[in-house]
Amino acid sequence: MRLIHNMTTIAECATPDYSRPNRALKIAVIGGGGVGKTALVVRFLTRRFIGDYERNAGNLYSREVQVDGEQVSLQVQDTPGVEMSDNGAVLPDHVSCSLQWADAVVLVYSVTDRRSFDLVSQLHQRVTRCGNGGGGPPVVLLANKADLLHLRRVDPQQGPLLATTLGCAFYEVSASEDYSQVHDAFHRLCCQLAKQRPPQSVPPAPAEKRRPKSPNMQDLKRRFKQALSAKVRTVTSV
Template structure:
């Protein structure tokens, strides 16, 4: 499955040390979560450089920063890679605690599993539930990604399994091949950036509406005083005419 066709392209460049207030106000912070060896770092590097680095994840835990254009708007994007130690059979409570700071920090999430590793697929649900626990009242966008779609001979997770899980969790699902199709990787990050940007825009509108001052209620004593003054003036004018 692929997201709707989206126009516009990313322009990637290092973020200058002295970013403007405008850019800082439009920061988009993304986190890529999932088990080890599912291709998280490979996805990030592929998106930023179009280069495929293979299954090895040398940049785990690294924070990437770039300036991007999304539908004509210039944004500052930060992508947090995370340790690949999450497995369904591990001590999940301890693992989730170690991720809490990252989950609190991020505005949007990619939850990645490998179609060749059923355990990595099983780790997606607790990750999603932890995100919603940390952001209970938020509409933080989450996309579930089934990676390594080119390795069909080693498939352990069927496409319909990913679709069913995403439907249950109310999330978007995409099955991609980081190694073979850059456009798939590009679409995943672009769509997530757009969804986060929408949430930011709605939040900004709500904040602007909240600071508009309410009109003051009329002061009844002041209204009576003004009415008496107007009546008195009218009486004086009538007397003068007479």
């Protein structure tokens, strides 16, 4: 049985076709501790369906999806929380490896935690360094826990301003209440990655076969006369 749930341009496939390997879209989710990264990942991947994704021991979530008509393996890495020290952001080894592994990154802070917001710029610098000179992978900035208005410590205007400075998209979301904005953020990255598919090699055109020329009738007549004359001479000589 195959279940496909339409998600604008992303469809979820419960029983994909494994006849050929699918292209993988790899997304790392990073941010300070306690900002709700895991809740965001699960919220996006389950879309209110339970048990239709896989997670390994390293908190790598995966599921088969269709992006713009192409079936791909979506892999989302939930990383440990990053802490701030006097010398800046302290990245656990697992986070550093995830940044090297990922094709795209979701930066998360909580509107209830000012330190997590202050951490974003340093994390973005680390992400950019992973770009191998290409400016870094695509990034989306998420401000989580937007439903906790009474605990807000980051003004609503500061998130969009920071995203503009960093040159990335911004979404203020609530993993516990609003699925649509969470989906839109991840969906944006998926579509960006899908468009970055390697150019397909075009097989060279087969060499044009030269069409044989039509026989020249005058030439044929000349050759026929020569052959006939040689035959007559042979008979006469005998």
